[in-house]
Amino acid sequence: MHMSDALLSPAIGGTFWVASGALIAWSAKKIAHEPDGVKTPLMGVLGAFVFAAQMINFTIPGTGSSGHLGGGLLLTVLLGPYRALLALASVLVVQSLFFADGGLLALGCNIFNLAFFPAFIAYPFLYRVIAGNSLSAGRIATASITAATAGLLMGAFSVVIQTTLSGISELPFGTFVLFMLPIHLAIGIVEGLVTMAVLLFVAKTEPALLSMQSQPSGKPAFIFQAFIITTLAVGGVLSWFASSQPDGLEWSMARVSGKEELQGNAATVHQALASIQQRLAFLPDYGFRTPAGQPETTPAADNPVNTGTTLSGIAGSLLVLLVAGSAGLLLRKKPQHEECSP
Amino acid sequence: MSFGTATEQRDAPEASGNLPAGDQASLGILALFIMFVVSVPKHNLPAVIAYGSFPVFFITAAGIPLRPIAKRLLRLSPFVLFMAAGNLYFDRTPFSAAGSFTITGGMVSGSVIVAKTFVALGAMHAFSLCTPFHRFGSALRSFGVPEVFVTQLQLVYRYSFLLVPEARSLRKARDLRSFGGRGNDLFSTAQLIGSLLLRTTSRAERIYMAMCARGFRHSLSMEQKKPFTATDTAAITAALICFAAVRVLFAP
Secondary structure, X not given: OOOOHHHOOHHHHHHHHHHHHHHHHHHHHHHHOOOOOOHHHHHHHHHHHHHHHOOOOEEOOOOOOEEOOOOHHHHHHHHOHHHHHHHHHHHXXXXXXXXXXXOOOOHHHHHHHHHHHHHHHHHHHHHHHHHOOOOOHHHXXXXXXXXXXXHHXXXXXXXXXXXXXXXXXXXXXXXXXXXXXXXXHHHHHHHHHHHHHHHHHHHHHOHHHXXXXXXXXXXXXXXXXXXXXXXXHHHHXXXXXXXXXXXXHHHHHHHHHOOOOOOOOOOHXXXXXXXXXXXXXOOHHHOOOOOOOOOOOOOOOOOOOOHHHHHHHHHHHHHHHHHHHHHHHHHOOOOOOOOOXX | OOOOOHHHHHHHHHHOOOOOOOHHHHHHHHHHHHHHHHOOOOOOXXXXXXXXXXXXXXXXXXXXXXXXXXXXXXXXXXXXXXXXXXXXXXXXXXXXXXXXXXXXXXXXXXXXXXXXXXXXXXXXXXXXXXXXXXXXXXXXXXXXXXXXXXXXXXXXXXXXXXXXXXXHHXXXXXXXXXXXXXXXXXXXXHHHHHHHHHHHHHHHHHHHHHXXXXXXXXXXXXXXXXXXXXXXXXHHHHHHHHHHHHHHHHOO
């Protein structure tokens, strides 16, 4: 699933370079002051272990082909997200520079797709939630398969988005998604099974290894940051691919009345409120305001990029986060202080 | 991923000639070159071929062995080939004609994808064969990459040459004992990988003790940061002018 330089535009490649560089700097800062020095060589050796483990291939049942371990989730379970991101990023740098897997410009995309998703999304939100600190075979199996599959699917979907936005490929977005996701679903399940089997082997023979990773300090802050990143990505980028077809209500109205939008009431109060809404809406219909008399611009079919939609998506997402956060703060129960007994 | 050429790659830098500029400037020039190559429009094959002359000239002038590069380039990623084939299938608009044969837009853009991959990877290989890994680490340090990441990179590179032969021995031992493919299944192999993992972690502890005994203090950096010299600036400027000239001539 390595991206290639030839499939990227400089803008998309550069953007993901900045994103992955920021992730590396953030992770390096997080672990810089940890006193446990043995983890530095452990990270290096485990990074090399991923290379080595990829030499040992296995038969994929029912296909006649063979596969190998990817190692993203396994490293995260063993090292924790920050160290795993650094270890995986270093493996990708060595692969890119010395073994021609991926490319230099594509390195940012590859770190994002193959390291960020397993380390910062699949592990904290799926693996940790399902497996917790338990060493039970059932929990480790469920957590490994779910998290590995989800991590790979997110990475594959990200590849589709990066390629489509770069505009180099002629593959239609839908066809590309339909091609990539089922294949990576199968690969993800196999990766999950191998990760599960390795973790169960380790849990049986040396369980202490599974409890040595440092968890993110200040988990609520970490989760909040991850939510912000995901929200901005969904609001700012995925909104380009929203369907332009009418929604369920508009469709029903069109079937009944022949118009997608009903005419408003001619009453003065209604008109006044509509006028206020028109003036307050700084991004009407999820785009920039067009001067009176000019037709609305729609994005070209082959290029979904729309700055107005991006700004609307990001502004809307941040406003909802702000409103939801403020409501939560207002409704939060005040902690009851225990009175000290004399 | 193949480690067959890795030993050649590890040994080659010492044998190869020095780069005309410092490592820091060379890395910068490589990044600039790749940016110029990928920015070529998707239907402009001549411009990509023109950019291909830079790595060809560099490989020839530096006396880099051609075989490891050619072997690696010929093993193109199936993903890249799939994307090129996608263009071939989905873009059938006539682009030009050679006699009675119509060349479609997809044929050209698919060829551009493959050509860009060859050119970008060729340049990267030429750079990696001329730059020993510790000097690559120093170049990264001078760009302000966090020390923990550079140390991590150097450890991964160093220990992959120890662990890969061990993994190969494990695989060979398994293959010698498995008849008719028995023992190659996913769960048996996972136990083998688990065993390699346990050996790896115990090796990490021994390595740490050995490193501490040799004065390791969370960094493998032994060299002073090299300043950016006037030669480096001149090399980057010359490269920029050459790359821009090709762009203006072939893809205005």
